[in-house]
Structures are given as C-alpha cells and as structure tokens.
Amino acid sequence: MYNPSAANGAANTVSGSRVFLYEVVGLRQNMESDRLSYPIRRSGSVFFTVPYNRMGEMVQRITRLGGKIIGIRPLTMEGTGNATPAASSPASEGAPKSQPQPAAKAELEIPVNIYRPNKPYVGKCLSNQEMVREGGEGTVRHLTFDLSGGDLRYLEGQSIGIIPPGTDSKGKPQKLRLYSIASTRHGDHLDDKTVSLCVRRLEYKHPETGEQVFGVCSSFLCGLQPGDDVKITGPVGKEMLLPNDPEATIIMMATGTGIAPFRAFLWRMFKENNPDYQFKGLAWLFFGVAYTPNVLYKDELEELQRQFPDNLRLTYAISREQKNASGGKMYIQDRIAENADELWQLVQKPNTHTYICGLKGMEGGIDAGMSAAASQSGANWSEYQKILKKQERWHVETY
Ligand code: FAD
Numbered sequence: 001m002y003n004p005s006a007a008n009g010a011a012n013t014v015s016g017s018r019v020f021l022y023e024v025v026g027l028r029q030n031m032e033s034d035r036l037s038y039p040i041r042r043s044g045s046v047f048f049t050v051p052y053n054r055m056g057e058m059v060q061r062i063t064r065l066g067g068k069i070i071g072i073r074p075l076t077m078e079g080t081g082n083a084t085p086a087a088s089s090p091a092s093e094g095a096p097k098s099q100p101q102p103a104a105k106a107e108l109e110i111p112v113n114i115y116r117p118n119k120p121y122v123g124k125c126l127s128n129q130e131m132v133r134e135g136g137e138g139t140v141r142h143l144t145f146d147l148s149g150g151d152l153r154y155l156e157g158q159s160i161g162i163i164p165p166g167t168d169s170k171g172k173p174q175k176l177r178l179y180s181i182a183s184t185r186h187g188d189h190l191d192d193k194t195v196s197l198c199v200r201r202l203e204y205k206h207p208e209t210g211e212q213v214f215g216v217c218s219s220f221l222c223g224l225q226p227g228d229d230v231k232i233t234g235p236v237g238k239e240m241l242l243p244n245d246p247e248a249t250i251i252m253m254a255t256g257t258g259i260a261p262f263r264a265f266l267w268r269m270f271k272e273n274n275p276d277y278q279f280k281g282l283a284w285l286f287f288g289v290a291y292t293p294n295v296l297y298k299d300e301l302e303e304l305q306r307q308f309p310d311n312l313r314l315t316y317a318i319s320r321e322q323k324n325a326s327g328g329k330m331y332i333q334d335r336i337a338e339n340a341d342e343l344w345q346l347v348q349k350p351n352t353h354t355y356i357c358g359l360k361g362m363e364g365g366i367d368a369g370m371s372a373a374a375s376q377s378g379a380n381w382s383e384y385q386k387i388l389k390k391q392e393r394w395h396v397e398t399y
Helices: 052-064 078-082 216-222 256-271 298-307 332-338 340-347 362-376 381-390
Strands: 019-025 040-042 045-051 068-075 121-130 140-146 159-163 177-180 194-200 203-205 212-214 229-236 249-255 282-289 312-318 352-358 394-398
Touching (some): 019 052, 052 068, 159 194, 159 216, 177 194, 177 256, 194 216, 194 256, 212 216, 249 256, 249 332, 249 340, 249 362, 256 298, 256 312, 256 352, 256 394, 282 332, 298 312, 312 332, 332 340, 332 362, 340 362, 362 394, 381 394
Parallel strands (some): 249 282, 282 312, 352 394
Antiparallel strands (some): 019 068, 040 045, 121 140, 159 177, 159 229
16 A cells, blocks of 8 residues: 655655755765755755756765765745755744754655545454553553555554444534554554554543443444454544654653554564664653553563664653652653753754653643753753744644
8 A cells, every 4th residue: 555665755745846955964075065056054964955857866976975865855946045944933042052953854745634534444353452461450452454445544653533333412423533553554464454553441430420431432442343344534643753764863752552653653663674764763762651561562662672772762650660759659751850861962963853642731741851951951941842843853642
C-alpha cells in the first residue's frame, strides 16, 4: 500500500511549487561559494534553493563535496527569493541566546481522511491481546486489523477513528472515537496490510450513582474477537509525525496508552530495516504508568534498549512503586525534573523533537521541570517553547 519513495520530496503536492530548499552540513568551501546555488548560512548549515529538475544532480554534487543533506522542503515560487528559514516570531524577542533552529524536514505526502464517517472502511480484527500483566490495573489491549480490502494507509504518529456499533443516548448512530496508531506504516506483519492500536478500556464509577461505567467504544474494541468487523475512518493528524532526519534526537514522554505512537516510532527506528530511514540519532522514552505490570510492551522495549544501548534510552516513572526525591509518588514530571538539565541541552539542538502523548494535564509538570532548567541558563521556558512549537519541534497529543 504505502510507498515510502513516493512520499519523499520529489512527489510533494504543494501547489505551484517545484523549487526545494536543501539544508546541508559539512560542505567543503568550493561548493559553499558556488554562485549558481545562492547558499544562505545559518548556524553551521548551508541552505540551497534547488529547482526540481536539478535535484538529482545537486544531491550528487553535495555528496561529492563531503556534504550531508539534513533536510529538504518545498518552497513556493514566491518563497524562493526569500528563502531564509529562520522563524522570526514575536516570541523570539528577548528569547534565550541559543535559539532553536527550524526543523528542515522533507514534506511528506501525508494521507488524511481516506475513509470518512459516512463511508468507513470495514476491516476485520486479526488479533486482540491483553497487555497488562498480572498485578497491574485495568485492561489495555493491543489490537491488529486487516486493511487488505481497501486503500487505508497512514504514517507513524497519525490516528484512526473507530465507529462503535449501536446508537447513543439520543438514538443517533454512535460517533467515531480517535485512537493513536501503534504500528508503523508497514504494519505489525510488515506487509503494509494491517494497522494496530493500543486501547485502554475506559472504566469509572459514576460520580452520583457509584455505578461502574464502561466506555462504549473502548469496551467494544477490547471485546473484539478475531474475524469481527470494525468500522475505521481516517487517518488523521499531522501533529505527531516523525521527522525524516535519521540523526535527529527524539524525546518521547508517554503516560499509559500514550505509548502507542512511540511504539510506532521505535519500531520504525529500530525494528524495521527501512532503506529510506536508518536511524542513527538518539531516542529517549520517558514512560509513566502506575505499576510495573502496566509497562506496556515492556519486554520489547527493553530488548530494543539492549540491542541499541547508544541510541535508545528508557526512563520509567512507576507512580505506585517508585518514590520521587521528596518521598512522594514518582510521576513522569519527576523524571523530567531529574533529567531537566540534560533535556534542556538536548532541546536546544536544531534537530531535536519532543513529543508528549497520553493523559490530559501531563504537560503542566513537564513544563515546570523544563522551566527550572531553562531559568538556570537565564532563559524563559515558555518563550522558548513557543519557538519550538512554531518550528514544529514540540509536539503534544493528550486526551
Ligand atoms: P465513552 O463511552 O465515550 O465515555 C467517555 C465519557 O465518559 C467522557 O466523555 C466522560 O463524559 C465520561 N467519563 C470518563 N471518565 C470519567 C470519570 N472518571 N468520571 C466521570 N465521567 C467520566 N484511547 C486509547 O485507549 N488509546 C489511544 O491510543 C487513544 N488515542 C487517542 C488519540 C486521540 C487524538 C484522542 C483525541 C483520543 C485518544 N484516545 C485513546 C481516547 C479515545 O478516543 C476515547 O476517548 C476513549 O477510548 C473513551 O471512549 P469510549 O467510547 O470508551 O468512552
């Protein structure tokens, strides 16, 4: 289904654009001074505007001269005369000296809404596996659906909608619920024909009656049997996409099922041998859960860490078992605070992306930790974060 090569710059669909901005590092001087290419210097990188019909030739020249392309993005024709990619924003006034640089990532063809609620794709459940081990709390299932009968394709970090059967309290058909995709674009079977989710069954006591209530869609999903039909919409979402740069630093902060998109990231980085994406950067996962048996995908995560000790770091916050520095429960924000100085150094690198996914409200503690570290360097975290967001290097999806 999804063709990675078609997703690269040459196939971009930006209207009217056949000119691209290349960000290059490590060039020897003679190309930097090449008058045909109009380089623009910024923090060690050199930028070239390249017409579509010279892309191949340019790649060869850059490689010959020892350069490395770390980003390609399309420019509109109007943009070519003014190609400086620095984001000059009001937020940058009075911002820290070490301002983040823009993430020059290749534009992908991002699939969205291939299937809409009025005509969903009807897939089949292939497997439904419990992820919480004995002694943990709640129910979380890893589900895989067959996509072979349609055209649903997606990228890591996107979500799909699920329409549960039946009607709501007003007698109307149930509305879709969104779920982060937990598999890579190639699917768990690596045949481009499946999509996987990580779903927690919503379960709570009714605040007035005290009655146990189960969520409609999450209960439907958690109860699926192999062979059952499921109505799927989407994909949706551009907030949580992974940059193409294989040297990037990817910081991931997850609580509970917030691990779903990061499972997709880590599988793409470390489990699949993708010719178009050989990850050599640093991935650092902070994962907050209540109990050790609630660490979803624990064995696989730790196996990856054993195999790639230089490229993958795992930091758990296990709130009901571990204690923070002041003797309280260990939440993800406590781990962020413990590592805030290093995280602050990392987020200042131009190719660092930070992702937050999971429980609503988890950002508050993360900001507090980052704020303390930034202020030690005389920086204002909320101003700095605005720039990171503008540069699409600070990604949040909480629910
Ligand atoms: P519903 O039957 O719709 O019930 C939800 C309602 O119950 C709430 O609106 C609220 O009114 C009420 N409620 C909930 N908790 C309480 C409480 N403690 N006390 C009182 N009332 C309460 N979920 C996952 O499991 N995995 C994912 O990967 C995932 N990804 C998501 C990605 C995005 C972008 C978004 C927006 C959401 C994601 N969700 C995910 C959440 C998911 O969409 C559903 O919201 C969730 O499964 C609950 O749906 P439901 O139909 O089971 O619950």
